[in-house]
Each structure stands twice: as C-alpha cells, then as structure tokens.
Amino acid sequence: MEIRIAGLAEESIVDGPGFRFTVFTQGCPHHCKGCQNPQTHDFEGGMIDDTDRIFDMIIKDPLLDGVTFSGGEPFCQCSALLSLAEKIRGFKERRLNIISYTGYTFEQLIERGKTEPDCKALLEKLDYLVDGRFEEEKRSLELKFRGSSNQRFIDVQRSLKEGKAVEVNDSLL
Numbered sequence: 001m002e003i004r005i006a007g008l009a010e011e012s013i014v015d016g017p018g019f020r021f022t023v024f025t026q027g028c029p030h031h032c033k034g035c036q037n038p039q040t041h042d043f044e045g046g047m048i049d050d051t052d053r054i055f056d057m058i059i060k061d062p063l064l065d066g067v068t069f070s071g072g073e074p075f076c077q078c079s080a081l082l083s084l085a086e087k088i089r090g091f092k093e094r095r096l097n098i099i100s101y102t103g104y105t106f107e108q109l110i111e112r113g114k115t116e117p118d119c120k121a122l123l124e125k126l127d128y129l130v131d132g133r134f135e136e137e138k139r140s141l142e143l144k145f146r147g148s149s150n151q152r153f154i155d156v157q158r159s160l161k162e163g164k165a166v167e168v169n170d171s172l173l
Contacts, residue, residue: 001051003080006040006072008049010057016099016128016145017173018065021058023084025072030103034136036147040072051084059091066097066127074100075109078118085125097127106131106154106165126156128168144173 009015009022024037026046031038039045058067067088069081081100088096100122102109106129113120123129130145131152138148145153153173158166 001080001083002048003051003054003077003084004043004046005049006037006046008054008057010061011063012068014145015068015070015101016066016097016130018097019063020066020068020099021061021064022068022070023054023074023081024070025074025077025081027076028071028073028103029076030073030133032103032134032136034139035134037071043076046072051080051087055084055087055091058088058096059093062094064096066099069098069100071101073103075102075104075112075119075122078116078122082118082122082125085122089125098125099128099130100126101130103133104131106152106156106159123156124160129154129156131165144170 004026006024006026012020012022015022026040027043028041074081085098109123132150135148135150138150140149153168155166155168
C-alpha cells in the first residue's frame with residue numbers, strides 16, 4: 001500500500017525505548033509552534049513509498065526492538081499505517097513493539113475511531129502512544145520521548161481495556 005513519508009530512520013534511539021525503526025509520515029494539520037519537523041507539515045511534500053518495502057527493511061534488522069510512527073501526523077494516514085502495523089504484528093519470528101506519536105489526544109482518537117474504522121484499528125495495533133500537540137512553552141529536555149509536559153506516554157492496550165488513558169511511568173521507560 002502506498003504511504004506518503006517525509007523519511008525513514010532505520011536505527012533510532014530517540015523515538016521510543018530501545019533500538020527503533022522510525023517512519024516519518026508526511027502531512028500534519030497541527031502546525032505546532034516550535035515543531036522539530038516543520039518540513040513534514042505539507043500534505044503534498046515528501047515522497048510516496050510502499051508499506052511492503054518498508055516492512056522488508058524492518059524485518060531485515062535483527063537488532064530492532066520496535067517501530068515508531070512519527071510525523072507529520074501519523075493518524076492522517078491510518079489506512080497505510082494500519083497495513084504496515086498488521087504486517088509487523090503478523091511477523092512471528094520476533095515481537096516488535098509499535099509506538100505512534102500524534103498531535104491528537106488518546107480521547108480524540110477514541111472518538112474518531114467511532115466513525116473511522118481504520119483509526120480505531122490502528123490504535124488497537126499500538127503498544128504505546130505519545131499523544132498531544134507539542135506546546136513550546138511546556139518544552140522540556142528532561143522528559144523521556146516527549147517534547148512538552150502536556151504530552152503523555154500511554155500504554156494503549158491497558159488503556160483500551162480500562163476505558164481511559166493509562167500513562168507509563170517514566171522510570172519504566
């Protein structure tokens with residue numbers, strides 16, 4: 001399936017815990033002041049890639065702990081990322097966790113999922129979610145894997161079971 005990306009980071013240690021493969025999606029409606037990836041905002045920018053090709057790159061790296069969807073705004077390309085997440089979940093040789101960053105809140109995604117099946121299905125495939133828009137006035141370099149203090153690092157599977165956002169304690173990251 002086609003996906004519009006800004007780029008790929010094949011070996012990242014800053015986009016979540018462990019050794020990660022990061023997909024930077026292209027296109028973002030949030031335009032957060034101070035965004036670290038403003039080049040990803042234009043929905044017509046970046047390049048078209050293929051989720052099968054990206055998956056092949058991911059499974060060739062035996063050192064990876066997981067995959068991160070970043071942006072841009074990953075939840076503007078739910079169908080393509082769902083396709084990739086399903087491939088990752090179907091890869092039985094090893095378990096790779098999946099994290100997504102989003103400018104939406106967990107609660108907003110739950111609401112969107114009521115009318116957008118791919119949004120709901122993508123959320124259900126995630127292990128963790130870093131939610132909320134970047135707020136420059138709340139920026140902190142001391143936060144693990146987040147840019148501003150309003151953003152949450154959420155255990156998605158536990159949150160879905162409990163019906164509310166459950167944050168991961170920073171000491172566990």
